[in-house]
Every structure is written in C-alpha cells, then in structure tokens.
Amino acid sequence: MTQFPSPYFAAIDLGSNSFHMLVVRMQDARIEIVDREKEMVQIARGLDKENNLSEEAQERALACLHRFSERLRGIPQEQIRAVGTKTLRAARNSRRFLRLAEEALGTPIQIISGYEEARLVYIGLSQAVVNEHDQRLVIDIGGGSTEFIIGKGHNTLCMESLGMGCVAFTAAFKLDPDKLSAKAMNAATLAACGKLELIRSQYLAQGWEVTYGTSGTMRAVAELLGATDGGAVITRSSLEDYVQKAIANKQLDAPGITKLRRDVLPAGLAILRAIFEQLQLEKIHVADATLKEGLIYDNIGRFNNQDSRVHAVKLLQDKYRIDKDHATRVSETALHLWRQIDNAPILIGLSRTKILDWAAKLHEIGLSISHSSHHNHGYYILRHSDLGGFSRHEQYMMANLVRSHRKKILASRFEDMDSAALAAFYPLLFCLRISALVHRRRETVAILPELRVKKENFVLKLSDTWLDQHPLTRAGLEQEVHQLKKIDIQLSFD
Incomplete structure (x- = not known):
C-alpha cells in the first residue's frame, strides 16, 4: 500500500452557492471522514452585469477561506485540493481574487471546467x-x-x-x-x-x-x-x-x-x-457524496499511479494519432535538460516536471490538422478541450508550451502570465524547444546534450562530431540563439 506523507487529505470546493471543506484520514486503506465544514457564501450573488465579482462577495469568501485555513494546518500541500467552479470561471476579476484567496486559505486554488466538475461529482458518487x-x-x-x-x-x-x-x-x-x-x-x-x-x-x-x-x-x-x-x-x-x-x-x-x-x-x-x-x-x-469527495478520491489516485491526467494524455495521443515513440524521445530529452536546471522558479499549484512531460508528449497534436501551423492548432486543442483531471491553468500552460515549441517566439502570447509565472515558464519552454530541435530527424540521440545554467546564461554541450553529422540541426540551434534572446535567455554552445 502507498505510504503517504500524512494520513490526512483535504478537499475545498469554492462553489457558486456554498464553500465546502472536507478532511479525511486514510486508515487501513479506508477513508474516514474526520471533519467537514460548509458555509453558504453565495459568491454568485456578487457577480454584476459585467461579470465582475463585488468587493462584498470577495470579503465574504476570503473570511470563510481564512476560517478554513486553520483546519488545513499540518496537512501537506500535495494532499490538499482546492477548486473553484462556475462563478470563478465567469468572473472577469477572478485573477486578483484568487491571489487573495490562496493567501487566505494557504494553498493553491485551481479553476476547473464544467466538464471536470462533472467528472469529480461522478467520482464522488461512484465511490459512495x-x-x-x-x-x-x-x-x-x-x-x-x-x-x-x-x-x-x-x-x-x-x-x-x-x-x-x-x-x-x-x-x-x-x-x-x-x-x-x-x-x-x-x-x-x-x-x-x-x-x-x-x-x-x-x-x-x-x-x-x-x-x-x-x-x-x-x-x-x-x-x-x-x-x-x-x-x-x-x-x-x-x-x-x-x-x-x-x-x-x-x-x-x-x-x-x-x-x-x-x-x-x-x-x-x-x-x-x-x-x-x-x-x-x-x-x-x-x-451525500459530491464534488469534494471526488476531489479526495482523485487526489489519492494521483499517489497510486492512477492519475486521470495521464489517462487523458494517452486518449489525446490515440485520438490525434500522435507518433508515440517520437513523443517519448522528445519528452525524455526535455526532462533530461530540465533536471539540469537548478533553482528554477516554481509554478504555484503545478508540477513543472509533469506539465513539461505532457506538453512534450502532445507537442505534435496539431499535425493531424496541418503541418505548417500544427503548433497553433495544438494550442487551440489543448486550450479548449475538456481534459479529465486538468485545471484550466494546467491546460493553459501546456497549450502555451505546445504553441511556442517551434518557429518564432512571440512574447505577446504570454501577456496573461505575470512575471513570476513567466520566470517559471521560460525554462520549460527552453527545454521543449531544444529537445524538439535535437530530435528533428525523429531518431534516438546516442549522447544526450548537457546543460549548464548560470542566471540567464544557458550553455549547451553537444558532440562536435554529432553536430557535423547533423548540419540542419546545427543551423536550427544557431537560429535558436536569436529566438531565445526574446525571452532573455542567452544560449551558447560548448
């Protein structure tokens, strides 16, 4: 049986009518409810005609989350799932509110799609x-x-x-x-x-x-x-x-x-x-079982190699006839580079390693539509599809990695990210772009590239012999120097 950092798991549902908190304990492979709390915050009442969330509604919500936070102390972050639903999907000013809400609750909050909301409701019911x-x-x-x-x-x-x-x-x-x-x-x-x-x-x-x-x-x-x-x-x-x-x-x-x-x-x-x-x-x-119970079971599944997101990625690979062998090669090299980057800024509430892995495995998802613009088609598919287990933010990050893994880097495409998110996103993008270039011939690379990073300076080490045998890849890497300057990464070769 999987050993968890703590026997306690928690789920918080920021619903349009009520906020719910559920705390459970894993006991002999069984789930035992130890605490639950509900407050009818009714944040949906705070949406005006322009879909802005009123200050009064925000204050009610933040006060509730602050109270919830007391019960979450001592539970590991990875064993807590907090999600927002319909009203927070619709609110135009939800980004500012979410920053305050995460501070009040003390844990990241994910906005989920209606599809994901339905999936979690069913998980909770099916277990009950x-x-x-x-x-x-x-x-x-x-x-x-x-x-x-x-x-x-x-x-x-x-x-x-x-x-x-x-x-x-x-x-x-x-x-x-x-x-x-x-x-x-x-x-x-x-x-x-x-x-x-x-x-x-x-x-x-x-x-x-x-x-x-x-x-x-x-x-x-x-x-x-x-x-x-x-x-x-x-x-x-x-x-x-x-x-x-x-x-x-x-x-x-x-x-x-x-x-x-x-x-x-x-x-x-x-x-x-x-x-x-x-x-x-x-x-x-x-x-009785609802979304919050579904969150608990879904989170436990992630610890037991039953991550619904992995299943969703495999379904997409099958649906869009992705070359899985090539996708795996690109993923392995991207992750090899990523592991050599120390002290990269974090993405709150996201696993950067998993997002990079999934983006690499889906980077050619748009090929079945068009070759010349497949990165743009891939962005649209990942941004707007209903993907089981993924939050909207996870899909957004993954879609942007896929859209920018080739051709020109347009910083204007990342205007929705704040400076902290960009600082975490750019190293991931670097790893995916270099990996896609290195595997342009769709073959296994005998010696994987090595990487040294010091602030904005990324020094890539590749075999001279290998580069001489792959002049097209060499030319692509030389062009990449100019593209990466747009996101303040100085690439050089050793």
Missing part, C-alpha cells in the same frame, strides 16, 4: 453507492451550473455542465420565497427546459437505470418532501404538489431550512421541475 452494475444518471444542482453525468461503475459515458444554478436563476427571475408567483416560477422552469434541450436527446438515447441527485438543493427538497417520499428520494408527483401549494400560498413553506438556502430554493425547485420533465424522470435518489 453499491449498485456498480446499474447505469446511472447523476445530477448536481449548484449555485451557477448544473452537472449531468451518465456512468456505469467508475466509468463515465456522458458528461455535461449547463449554465443554470439556483443562485443565478434566483437573480435572473427575481424569485422570492415570500412573494412566490406562478409567472416567475414558470418562466424559470421554461428557461431551464430550454437549457436541457441541449442534452435531452443524447441522454435519453444513452439511457440509465437509476437516478441520483447529489447537491444541497436535492437534500433540502428531499427533506421538505420527507412526509410523502421518506426523505431519501424525490418523486415527480410530490415535487409538483409541493410547488403548486407554494404558488397558491404565494410563499414557500420550508421549516428547518436555513434562510440562505430558502432564499435560493424556489430557483432550485424550478430547475428540478424542468429536469423531471425533460429527462422523463419519476424519481431521484438523494446521495
């Missing part, structure tokens, strides 16, 4: 239920988005994230639990039906045998319908009866539900009505 042989539909209604996953066992078959959530819909349709109207509820339900049209046919064709709901909204609704449905399921008939009574009374009767949850519950009910209608459901089972 026992009917592994049933094909199941999993639904997670969040504050800013709702995820839909069809899977069987631990494998997913369909994953989608739709831009409808209880906080966002509350604001959009002015839903008030104390002034409930049929007009507002029906408008919200109709809008949700419109969103679901995007996936309805595909999901119904795929089919499922059992449906699970995993969100706080699902649990709150199940609790309210407990007298008729027992508290562990939500039936379509009970849901509709409850909604119609609430509309008739112009008020939501929700005893035992906190005020913050009650405020956004009408929107959750409207979305849930649409889900039942469009996906032709009669019953949803409510489960």
